[in-house]
Amino acid sequence: MKQVTILSGKGGTGKTTITGSFAALAEEPVLADCDVDASNLHLILNPVVKETMEFKGLNLAEIDPEKCTRCGLCMKLCKFNAIHEYTVNPIHCEGCKVCVVNCPVEAISFNERVCGHAYLSETEYGPMSHARLTPGMENSGKLVTLVRQNAAKLAEETGRELVLVDGPPGIGCPVIASLSNVDAAVAVVEPTLSGLHDLKRALQLLEHFEITPGVIINKYDLNLENTASIRGFCEECGIPLLGMIPFDENVTKAMVQAKPVVVFSPDSPASLAIREVWNEFSSFLGL
Amino acid sequence: MKIVVASGKGGTGKTSVAVNLALSAGARQIIDCDVEEPNVHIFLEPENPRRKPVELLVPEIDEEKCTYCRRCAEFCQYNALFVAGEAAMVFPELCHSCGGCKLVCPEGAITEKPRQIGTITLGEYHGMGLVYGELNVGEALAVPVISAVKEHAEDDGLVILDAAPGSACPLVETVHGADFCLMVTEPTPFGLHDLQIATEVVKQLGVPLGVVVNFAGVGDRGVYRFCEREGMPIIMEIPYDRHIAELYSRGVPFTVEMTEWRSRFRELLETVEGMIR
Numbered sequence: 072m073k074q075v076t077i078l079s080g081k082g083g084t085g086k087t088t089i090t091g092s093f094a095a096l097a098e099e100p101v102l103a104d105c106d107v108d109a110s111n112l113h114l115i116l117n118p119v120v121k122e123t124m125e126f127k128g129l130n131l132a133e134i135d136p137e138k139c140t141r142c143g144l145c146m147k148l149c150k151f152n153a154i155h156e157y158t159v160n161p162i163h164c165e166g167c168k169v170c171v172v173n174c175p176v177e178a179i180s181f182n183e184r185v186c187g188h189a190y191l192s193e194t195e196y197g198p199m200s201h202a203r204l205t206p207g208m209e210n211s212g213k214l215v216t217l218v219r220q221n222a223a224k225l226a227e228e229t230g231r232e233l234v235l236v237d238g239p240p241g242i243g244c245p246v247i248a249s250l251s252n253v254d255a256a257v258a259v260v261e262p263t264l265s266g267l268h269d270l271k272r273a274l275q276l277l278e279h280f281e282i283t284p285g286v287i288i289n290k291y292d293l294n295l296e297n298t299a300s301i302r303g304f305c306e307e308c309g310i311p312l313l314g315m316i317p318f319d320e321n322v323t324k325a326m327v328q329a330k331p332v333v334v335f336s337p338d339s340p341a342s343l344a345i346r347e348v349w350n351e352f353s354s355f356l357g358l
Numbered sequence: 359m360k361i362v363v364a365s366g367k368g369g370t371g372k373t374s375v376a377v378n379l380a381l382s383a384g385a386r387q388i389i390d391c392d393v394e395e396p397n398v399h400i401f402l403e404p405e406n407p408r409r410k411p412v413e414l415l416v417p418e419i420d421e422e423k424c425t426y427c428r429r430c431a432e433f434c435q436y437n438a439l440f441v442a443g444e445a446a447m448v449f450p451e452l453c454h455s456c457g458g459c460k461l462v463c464p465e466g467a468i469t470e471k472p473r474q475i476g477t478i479t480l481g482e483y484h485g486m487g488l489v490y491g492e493l494n495v496g497e498a499l500a501v502p503v504i505s506a507v508k509e510h511a512e513d514d515g516l517v518i519l520d521a522a523p524g525s526a527c528p529l530v531e532t533v534h535g536a537d538f539c540l541m542v543t544e545p546t547p548f549g550l551h552d553l554q555i556a557t558e559v560v561k562q563l564g565v566p567l568g569v570v571v572n573f574a575g576v577g578d579r580g581v582y583r584f585c586e587r588e589g590m591p592i593i594m595e596i597p598y599d600r601h602i603a604e605l606y607s608r609g610v611p612f613t614v615e616m617t618e619w620r621s622r623f624r625e626l627l628e629t630v631e632g633m634i635r
Contacts, residue, residue, distance in 0.1 A: 080395050082368010082523040087548065108526040109366050109552040129435055150456050162530055162562070167435055167456030204526055207559040211526045212498060240368040240523050241394035244498035264609035265373065269395040272495060279496040294607035320576070326547050327578045
């Protein structure tokens with residue numbers, strides 16, 4: 072089984088558009104949407120949910136006002152500034168348990184909390200693992216790990232050899248979780264100065280974790296000069312450029328129709344380019 | 359007054375709105391809270407930059423004193439400590455710095471030492487304060503860097519904060535304590551979906567909000583219908599415009615060349631001030 076993550080550093084560069092189209096082009100893929108706090112892949116792959124799992128994050132401390140003697144020790148010890156007026160603010164509590172074990176009258180309980188849901192689903196193109204973090208919650212990294220585990224399980228059960236992972240933006244905990252044990256990662260970049268800046272940090276992250284990198288330039292015709300410098304940068308670092316996709320209004324039109332662009336308009340400039348990128352990507356992965 | 363510019367979906371134009379609003383309205387300070395991928399400094403190159411480390415306190419175990427009783431490892435909710443046989447290990451990148459292990463250790467074998475997880479840069483741009491944070495590559499926890507950046511926010515005057523995409527803890531940390539949140543979205547199904555989620559977070563925090571529709575003219579009407587249904591005002595629309603996109607790609611705030619937009623951003627600020635009152 073091969074697992075590959077599509078990431079970008081900067082948000083909105085086209086990760087999901089490309090993953091969705093790859094899903095349609097791949098022979099027998101398993102899909103995983105690891106952007107658990109702003110997931111979008113389901114909007115173009117229309118999964119039918121077969122199984123829902125509760126995701127329990129870190130526990131939440133709760134103070135029993137009947138038992139509390141208002142000594143204030145918990146407020147002093149809490150490093151997250153989560154306790155005010157002898158009440159725990161669930162948004163700021165990081166579930167560390169310090170207040171629970173130090174309360175002299177055992178007035179603080181430590182309770183499980185559901186921080187989201189993970190889904191095992193079926194799409195037209197293959198099984199899909201995805202999730203939804205309860206808005207505002209911590210621990211998206213742990214939920215990403217659950218999505219990855221579910222995807223691997225789906226691949227095993229169905230005997231499929233390729234897991235396509237749609238990654239979250241950024242370089243922090245959910246991104247790191249989306250990269251564990253993958254065979255390669257491909258960064259999608261737009262030819263803007265912000266895009267190049269963020270690409271460099273994303274590639275540094277891949278280097279840090281010793282993950283084989285590849286690059287795709289999306290909307291390359293937006294600024295040819297920047298496209299040239301991204302190509303130059305990739306060449307200098309010896310990172311394979313897997314292809315370039317032009318700006319194409321059909322991408323948004325396909326999204327509105329809830330379809331991957333290669334399905335919605337197979338002969339559009341973006342679709343033709345994505346097909347070529349897919350071929351490069353397949354040989355890059357050794358499929 | 360603290361105004362956060364947030365979005366849910368990435369790439370909808372948060373940084374562009376934050377930078378152009380700050381320039382047009384003569385903000386006192388602009389603060390980039392997207393510490394994973396900060397971009398404000400690409401548009402506004404800071405003069406006189408000063409850098410400061412962001413450190414977290416992580417445990418250090420004195421193995422002379424440690425009896426390998428495992429209480430610290432059993433206590434740690436983040437699996438940052440591991441004790442087996444006659445070995446005690448710390449995984450600092452998992453540590454949230456709650457200080458609990460030091461409190462539960464019966465031998466006084468645990469001390470805390472600072473560990474750098476990121477950097478803050480303070481500077482100026484034509485008299486406006488500029489602060490941004492950078493999470494070190496390979497580090498997981500963005501929130502402590504965001505809170506370190508926010509410690510430099512001025513109490514008075516107009517302060518613009520640029521948030522990271524998403525709807526998880528970085529958004530909560532950025533929006534906490536703000537007077538207003540501008541939600542920048544694009545009129546597409548992706549933009550709508552992530553706007554709905556991010557809006558939930560901002561509402562939970564009790565911060566008033568308004569919407570900026572960027573790339574207006576592409577996509578569909580879903581975002582407009584949602585805003586109408588929820589009674590969320592659309593304060594500004596920025597059309598999809600090749601010239602704006604091209605300026606953005608070169609790191610130029612579009613109000614620098616398209617000066618007619620400056621008064622629109624000032625009007626946006628007046629609208630926000632009216633809504634806060």
